Amino acid sequence: MKLVISNLTKTYKNGVKAIDDLNLEIGTGMFGLLGPNGAGKSSLMRTIATLQSPDSGSITFGDINVLEDKMALRKVLGYLPQSFGVYPKLSAEDLLDYFASLKGIGKKSDRQALVKEVLDITNLYEVRKKHVAGYSGGMKQRFGIAQLLLNSPKLIIVDEPTAGLDPAERHRFLNVLREVGTNCTVIFSTHIVEDVKELCNDMAILNGGRILKQATPSHARKELIGRIWTKLIDRDDLEANEAKYNLLSSNYNEDNTLNIRVFEDEMPGADFKAVEPQLDDVYFIALKQDEPVLS
């Protein structure tokens, strides 16, 4: 099923245009929504998840007109917000049972079976009797996935789920997400390029409420082959290089020198050497092109 967003606009009371005439089509599989903090990712995801209404535009998921029939979408939606709390003094098992009820599972045995399964999947079974409020960050995120699975969602929206997780937790989380996302549409927002690279078969870069680029990660990289260059410079030469080249990123080395990456169609100079394009480059290029032009 396809999620189609057209001409979506949302302006907040304080004048911030969080979504600006946005159009997007998302098919089955993992879709990465990449963007810096404040790009409008969460606004977009909340809007899709029926938590807020846009000023104009439309969203459809398969046959469902999301803005008109929120309840229909909610039946097939799994949503994990960027941050969430849980009721204190309740165990994972109790809370999941509560969510299973909210999601329309009437039979107690059904709920029990399902809760057990999602606890297994998210590797929380052993701590199912513990209060969720006492979980570590990673466990809590996995709990988020567990609750999201309860209605066998067709559309899964996860908002920056890996922020703040340790590497092991992050891996585990992404694996589970990947696993559940096989047969449905998963929209996955992040500002970590790595996440998208590892998981997504489609992606879009969002900033200022607009889609700057939509492509598959591999295709996006392929486009850049032969146009990304790098060289080693001294810290003091950075400003000069910045002025001269289309600089994408710069990283310190241990000896206070810098590796810079530039984006040029031709080799900018002899001291540059061509490198394999990274998804980061795609990201930075997209952002760079959208920067306000200083005059």
Add this chain to the structure above:
Amino acid sequence: MFSTIFFHELKYWFKKPAFYIYMAIFFMMALFFAATTAGIFDGLTASVGSSLIVNSPIGINNLINGLTILIFFLFPSIIGVSVYRDFKSEMHTILYSYPFTKANYLFAKFFSSILIVSLIVLTIAIGMFIGFRLPGTNGDVVGAFAFKSYFDAYWLFVLPNILLFGAIVFAVVTFTRNIAAGFITVILLLFVQGLTESLLSDPSQRYLAALLDPFGSAATAYDTRYWTVFEQNELHIPISDAILYNRLIWLGVASLVFGLVYRFFSFSQNAMTFSLFGSKKSERSTKRNFGGITRVNLPKVSFDHSFFQNLKTTWKISNFDFKFIVKSWPFICIVLVGLIVVLFGLSDLGNPFATPTYPKTWRMLQGGGLFVFAINICTFLYAGLLVNRSKIASMNGLEDVTAIPNWSLFLSKLIAIVKMQIVLLAVVLVAGVLFQTYKGYYDFELGLYIKELFGLKLINYVIWAFLSLAVQTLIRNPYLGLFVMIVLTIGIPLLTLAGIEQDIFKFNESPGFSYNDMNGYGDSLGRYLLYKGYWFIAGLLLLIITALFWVRGLPHGFKERLTIANSRFTTPVATTFVILLLSFFALGFTIFKQTNINNDRYTSKEREQLTVDWEKTYKKYEDYAQPRIVSVKTNLDIFPKKRDFEASGDYLMVNKSNVAIDSVFLNHNDYISTFEFNKPNTLVSEDTIYHFDIYQLKTPLQPGDSLNLHFEIRNKPNTLLVTNSPIVSNGTFVNNTQLFPRLGYSGGELTDDKTREKYGLPPNELKPEPTDSTALGNTYISKDSDWIDFEATVSTSEDQIAIAPGYLQKEWTKDGRRYFHYKMDSKMLNFYAFNSAEYLVKKDKWKDVNLEIYYHKGHAYNLERMMKGMKASLAYNSENFSPYQHKQLRIVEFPSGSFAQSFPNTIPFAGDAGFIADVDDSGDGGIDYTYAITVHEVAHQWWAHQVIGADVLGATMLSESLSEYVSLKVLEQEIGKTQMRKFLKKSLDDYLTQRTFERKRENALMYNDGQGYIHYQKGSLVFYAMSDYIGEKKLNNALQRYVEKVKFQEPPYTTSVDMVNYIREVTPDSLQYLIKDMFETITLYDNRVVKATSKALDNGKYQVDIEFEVSKYRNNEKGRRFYADEGRDSISYTPEGKTRPILSLPLQDYIDIGVFAETEVDGKQKEKELYLKKHKITDIHNKVSIIVDEKPSEVGVDPYNKLIDTRSGDNRERLQGE
């Protein structure tokens, strides 16, 4: 650093709209109250009286402190939250690493929030100041502005209380990090105050209560309790020992609490927690850091989004929310403390004379009174916490995207609240049953508990739940919402003061219901349920409002919420809304039509106007000669099931005057009536409002001629809402004036002179002086008759007995109804009553007098006691005064009302006035009021039914004071002189307390206007003291001579002056001052023991040295003190070390000096009188030495409180041994 944080906090509040909302609310409330008490709504509703200055120091203090109680409910969200806020916003993680000290932080937080609440309460004073002076207020009741009144209220009470409660709430919220806990603390503190108040209500414990009341109001009351009207208007609250110590104690507690906060507060990340089971052992925790790949293979389950499934889910969520409530500490505290409070309340319940009643279930149900408040607060609070539950826990993002409909969410909250209410109401049930069991009373009447708690009371709370849910949904801030709800619950009933009097205009207001053993709920139930049904529909409308504004998803601005509400207002919703609205209006209109259109309903303003017009129109006929009723023959048919009656009767009237009478003024009730005279006449004036009809006789009735009136009366049918008859289904008690016509103008005028002036009426003298010989033609019981012959046939349903004065001539049954024919064999007053109920009868005999008690099945507890009382009273009165005039005496139970009333040979006696008293006969228990009331009422057969006063000032002294005197004397015979102190103290306390509520004037006993506190309490004290001073025999002999002269007399009737003259005659010269002090003036003593010591003498005796003070003063009718009679001097004495002299009227008085010992009788400490003698006192300051035989323990000046003294507690003192 202190000032940085301090001003930052202030700025934070100054920017918040809530701060200004709170100020506005308090300002408006103060304005409303002040303006209302000052009579701004006099144009809309009844006039406020004129005797009390509303902005007197004590008036201002009471209003400011009353309103300040409300601000305690804001403490958790203002003071409590000041530290908690930093945790919640997780600022503490940064803040606590900054370089400021704990003291800076805590003091700045605490005092900035204290300043904020102080600013809010300051608006109360401003609102009051303006409110008193708004245009339209009554200038007569508003005095000049006195800064000191406001200032004292603030610095003595309000500010210390803010500090105290602020410190406690600050501590609780800071440590628990739970605002709700702060709230519950406030409620518990209010509970504690209520509890100490009721536990320490005994006069002897008032000083302790004064010290322990955290609000300080008991301390104020301690000093101002007996203030007369004059004193209330003029005096500032004294900064006395009680107030000062109270304030110091509680400021100390506040400092201690704050000190503990300071001691234990640490800049740490985690809230303080308390664990019941000790802390768990700590463990090192590691986790598996490498997880594999799992296959996701969810089991197939069925999803059901049907309506039915959603209903089931709603129930399930409500359980989930309900568990949240019952597991929360605040709720558990409320239940536990509530249980204790209710139990305490029950133990102190309904014992007018410190004697409890049997724990009948309906009595238990009344005991939940204090708990009402708690259930309401819990409803308001948890409505807020549930509505915002997912938001507070940041779980709304997860919950709101599930496919659960909105209605399921808010309905589940409502159901959870109702479940909570059921649990809380069950607390009342449990408390009641526990209490009954403890008392060994096992007739639990569970059905009644369930019906009343989970039926009648629950529906009231559910309607509040609807409103709370709507308000909390709209406001979305649980604590602001709670506050708004509290203001609404307090404010809505008060709309009455602004002239909105009818229940249909005030949310959830309704007529009440009451239960008694005889008549159950009577007709109150249908009315109550109809109104509650009406408000329930309003509740459903509110539920739709909730639905429209329910927030799903992210916070919306108000405008967006309106748009969403609009989009949710779909055709089905709108249709439902309109249907509900129409039925609400339809039902409202039906009620309105029934009560206002089909029935004459008057607002209190209209009633006031009617009273004025009545007087203006008909008072002129007051002195017209009218025939006097000499004989009454009547038939009354009572239909208990339908609550109807039909009556007919014949008055035989005689012109006893010496002029011809041309018109008869028939003053009757609002029943369907026909009147027929046996002489030709024309109806020249018929009044359908006052029912004062004037019949002109064709030929005037000549002196000595007689006239017959035949009348037939029946009630208009009763409806669900309007009761048109005094008949009840079991336990009818109705007197002649409620049913039958009277002759002539019957009074009932406005008494407040200022109000009268407003309506152009002359000042009201209430009644003529006893010296006014023209006023002696009527008794104070009736104005149209002297002594009558009486005969009545009363019928009722087959299962009931009907009773009227007189002797039963015949009883028969016809057509399934029972008939009783009663006839009186001697002359009696035109004052009779009818009773009908399913009675059991207890019979006995005293000499040749038949004694009968008609009682309700199951109310046999005190029949012996009543019989004994009847016999003792018959004996005392007939021995001392004159023979009993009847051959029979009956006590007849009626349902409730806490009183008894004496009719000729018949005494209707309320079921709750003695039938269910649980008397402790050991002598240590309370007052045996069943016995006392019985003696009193029987004494009325003499003191009212033989000796009846003319309708002038002081008339009730001849009946009520004397009956009460007899009651005390009979009790004294029963229990002995030394036990009388508790009765006398009780009378004294009641007299002194009730006179402070006098709004017109207080006259001396022999000129009293008929106030209960004068003729019962003061009267009994005076006659008891007189009998003590001149001797019981001497007094009674004088009374006997008086009775002999005046009993059954025809007009002119006797007055208090006659009786006092008889007493004066037998009073020795040395005691003549008593007549003046006790009967002719209001004279009070201030007696106290200053110091008392004792030492053992060589001969085995003991010498007691007593230093004491005696002083007395008079009060004028407003309660102003005078220490000298007109044109005379006063005496004075300045105690050592004091600057203000004690003043007194000149003394030539005899005062009891007593010495007491403690002896052990049957293992109990009892008091033994070693010495009691009247000493002649001429000076204020006195010293005496008394030798007694045994080791003394206590001394006293006027130790039995025979004299009127506003501080009766200092009359005795325990001896300091040497």
